[in-house]
Amino acid sequence: MTQNGTVQLEITGKRADVILTRPQARNAVNLPMCEDLIEAFEQIATQPEVGVVVLRSQGPVFCAGADMKERKGHDEAWVMMRRRTAFRAYEMIGACTRPVIAQVQGALVGSGGEIAMSCDFIVASQDATFRFPEPQWGTVGATQRLQRVVGVARAKELLYTGRIMDAQEASRIGLITTLTEADKLAQTVDDTAAQILNAPPLCVQLTKHCIDAGYRTDLNSGITIELAAIDRMLSESDWRGTIERFDARIGSGQKAARS
Template identity: 55%
Template sequence: MDEEPVLVSTTGDIAHVVLNRPAVRNALNLPMCHGLREAFVRLDADPGVRVVLLRANGPAFCAGADLQERKDRDEAWVRSRRLASFAAYEAIERCAKPVVALVQGPVVGSGGEIAMSCDFVVAADDASFRFPEPHWGTVGATQRLQRVIGKRRAKEMLFTSRTMGVEEAFAVGLVARTVPAAELVAAGERLAATIAGAPGPAIALTKQAIDLGSETDLANGIRIEMAAIERSLADGGWRDGVRAFADGGARARENGAER
């Protein structure tokens, strides 16, 4: 029996979701799909959580779908298994809290789908990305990948099954930043603390406005942003931000005078 395939814990207002099948390089199986979906539905509803960090145990983030579990299965089972993975990705994507993926080592197939479902990716300098679905006789990553790196690059990656190094992944926008492998978790925790330090409603509205705006043209996107601004003004939390900015400026001037 596998150990719990997805571990969830919280430290203050930061939640940690950990892929936990290191013996098989965190290959995505049905229990992990269910575990991810349940974890993110629960965290989305938890008012005490401000940021979610998604990472993996072991040297690999995720080696893709666990093809071993498909032995002796029929087409109906494989279809339902794929729907379970789509439900997991969607739960990550729909989480109203910022979700940051911390990836290391190989990120393959479904592992890339998990990472791309997050708001952005921080990668260790030993990370690599590969999308071999067509070479495994199946179809996958055709939608998120093209939206992240562009249609032609997505085709090239899927048609060839080549490995993309972390430097190229950063250059094409698949990765937001890179850090030394030994510093990945600590860097993620610092980043999460920075995000959690911002006003929660403003971060949630910003995420929502970006996500909704990406689905329409600029004119409608501006309308979405204005609606978010109106909600922010009605909340009144913007006054705290103005006060914090003013207080910070005053302290900076005082420190300058002291020097």
Template identity: 55%
Template sequence: MGDRVRLGVTDGIAHVELTRPEARNAVDLPMCTELCEAFEEVDADEDVRVVLLSAHGPVFCAGADLKERTGKDAAWVRRRRVASFAAYAAIERCRRPVVALVQGAVVGSGGEITLAADFAIAAEGTVFRFPEPHWGTVGATQRLQRAIGKRKAKELLFTNRPLDAADALRLGIVTQVVAPDALASTGAETARDIAKAPPLAIALTKRAVDLGGETDLDRGIRIEMSAIEQCLADGGWRDGVARFTNGDGR
């Protein structure tokens, strides 16, 4: 891994951090590659229970680094876009829950990274923008509409209007807004809460929600029943019953 993304694991919590603050954490080709590598490493580590995805500096991500495209041909840009899709998919496919902690500007690719996480917590003052059409390209057309609906996604993409943290919370792009100095501690507390649950149950829950969202209710129930069967076969559910019986009702 290079100097664009930092990965560390402490007490079962993986910390994946964008570390290009001098460029406002703009996404370039090396960052795409390093994000893929980081999440592949996380998925291979059986000790990891949850991932916190954050960024160093005052800006979470200023979007794609358009400067790196200077002098490049269409074929190069196409390969670069495919690399970014691979990075978002690596975040989304992670078997562990991924919680994004965002602050400052969250633009274009930064929004895609946020939406690829399972959910996101924002600092007050965070502002989202999805300016791809205004840059003469296309992006954020799929995850954004799935998160907030087609009509609102079109409005944000067509107009390039900023979306503040309160509106992002209302629309469901983020699930919580906290004071800037509480972002890291809130993320850590959330990660600890997730890490308390049996990892198989969490992984199967994540998969059931993701797959169920792509189908009808009847098939979704069958997906959930399949997950329940895996939990029953594993036997870990007995530990949950024992904890509840012993007074730990959480």
């Protein structure tokens, strides 16, 4: 376990948990949190045994957005430095070679959305709410990731109005991939992480790479990316053993069906 000032990293076996630990400030994002997120994902990158990452938070609120109070007494150069550090933190989350699940409860606001959308997907409780109030707060943010997740028109409407969106709507528009009851959130994430860990880790990592790289290019180039991944899989993994184990499972299932 590694405890930074605002972020806690726990590695248990093949799973890493990155935990926002500013519940007294509703996990609002400040400069130290950005720096601690960068450090946590740098540490994960050095741990080859980790196969899945869960990004979650302490307390009833996932993240209340940027800590606007920390800007008092600072000039424009500091604000730009702070924003660049935040983007670096989001980039580190998104660049993680292992699947990253965002576990969201309570309010998710502004920068909290940037953190969650930098993960591979979001599992949220039914009591979660989502708000992107950057223009309403006199700033600019979430203009790039949000439109890529929910579409251009929807992103504009959410950002222009700064309205609160409930979890059901967030699920309908694709911001949330899995919606669950509040008291089942942790178990749902645990089950999802366990399912990911059942797959050969190299295949999962290559799948993530192919999707992320392919999203940024055309179909033919994406197929080239996938073929390169398949070539690496054939040269570096026990793919013959995987086929044998698959055949054994199918055989066992057929026997059970006949008995």
